[in-house]
Amino acid sequence: MHFTLSISNQGSKLHQNHNILSILLLLGDIVGLVLALFFPFWINWEDNSQVFEPVISLLFCLLIITGLYVADSYHPDNQISGLRAPARILITNMLVGGIFFAILHIMETGEKLALWKWEILLPSLSISTIWTICLRVSTAKWARSQAQNRRWLILGANKQAIQLGKIFLKHNTLGRLVILAASDQHTHELAKNHRISVSSLHDLRQWIYQPWSGVVLATPTQLSDIEMQQLMQLQVAGIPIYSIPDICENLWYKLPSSLLQDNLLVFSAGYHLTSNSISQKIKRVTDIILALLLFVGLFPLMLLTALAIKLNSPGPIFYSQVRTGLQGNTFRVYKFRSMYQDAEKRGVQWAHEHDPRITRVGRWLRLLRIDELPQIFNVLSGEMSLIGPRPERPEFDVKLRQEIPYYDLRYVVKPGITGWAQVMYPYGASVEDADEKLAYDLYYIKNYSPFLDLAIAFKTIRVVLLGKGR
DSSP states (O other): OOOOOOOOOSOOHHHHHHHHHHHHHHHHHHHHHHHHHHHHHHHTHHHHTTTOOHHHHHHHHHHHHHHHHHTTTTSTTOOBTTBOHHHHHHHHHHHHHHHHHHHHHHHOOSHHHHHIIIIIIHHHHHHHHHHHHHHHHHHHHHHHHHHTTOEEEEEOOSHHHHHHHHHHHHOTTSOEEEEEESOSTTOHHHHTSTTEEEEEGGGHHHHTTSOOSEEEESOGGGOOHHHHHHHHHHHHTTOOEEOHHHHHHHHHSOOOGGGOOHHHHHHOOOOHHHHOHHHHHHHHHHHHHHHHHHHHHHHHHHHHHHHHHHHHSSSOSEEEEEEEOGGGOEEEEEEEOOBOTTTTTTOOOOOOTTOTTBOHHHHHHHHTTGGGGGGHHHHHTTSOEEESOOOOOHHHHHHHHHHSTTGGGGGSSOOEEEOHHHHHSOOOOSHHHHHHHHHHHHHHHHHOOHHHHHHHHHHHHHHHHHTOOO
């Protein structure tokens, strides 16, 4: 009797727990802010009871929460530019405190707000900072201890399963991995690592009743009817069972092209942006409205940028390149010039992180992504979207198409000024980096939704402010 396994696309238990953890951190921050604001009133209630301002208090809380999000403090184990969560929180809260102090100074119309600046703001900010730092330290310590207890089971050892095992080794917070293979001819390299155990697929019955965080089904055709029934028992017990692409989506929010197969793409759900004309139209209308608002709001900054470029080095203000767009059609993309004139007299080449061709002003433009702002006109003309895979140069496409499987899938949607790869992957300029970024682009194409676009927009703000990604 054959059983069909239901492959979950709604998220693994691991990420459900991660989302719950982020929500609990947010709730903890709110509790801490309430206590921090109440404390100055409590110690001197008679003098400060008339100073309480609900609107000012709410603004203070919103600014702090926004700052904590921008600092990526809801991922307490992440390290950004060498800074752990406590250091990021300290720096962010100091900046938010300065901004809030300035707002109070501008709004100050009487003794109430003057008291707020010194008797409420300073102690509340100090208490909330200590609270959030302690909360992150304890949460990160707990999460690391829990990670060591996670166990994952992979059934089969085909090329994709071995590649998944190598990806697993790069992530230190996923616990241990057990691979059950029909033969061990492909697993020698992985078996040398203490975090991975290798056994025979015929021993499945011995492993089936152990606690697993999840099971990855690499080679379903090798499983007998009895083994399929045993897997069904796992699923009924609440242990999620995934295909290889699904586990990458759920654990790392990407789809490595090396793990994809034609049959998985054919039967996979998603791809709403490529198949749903309503989604395309809504995205296009949203692009036009937001692009016009951005142009109006950022026009003064664009004028200052043009002046800085002109004063810094000789040459034109704008720079244009031919890029590959929707369905492989080429178009001309416009940017603020960030390199010296004649920078490509030696031919087309990738820009590097410390590229000597980049001007002093250009480094800041690239770091803050101001050089991309003229692409607003490409969005208005319909050649680009605000959010989507970054368009590549045709000269690079030729090589990348040969080296990377499924590379052309990135062009089934409009390219964007920013995208999932740009906010999830650090700066890079090589075939390997292009392969990694394609994995994130494929995830975006498959899982597109307005909410994903909104998440990318917020993450882009974080990337710009923290100077990471590209």
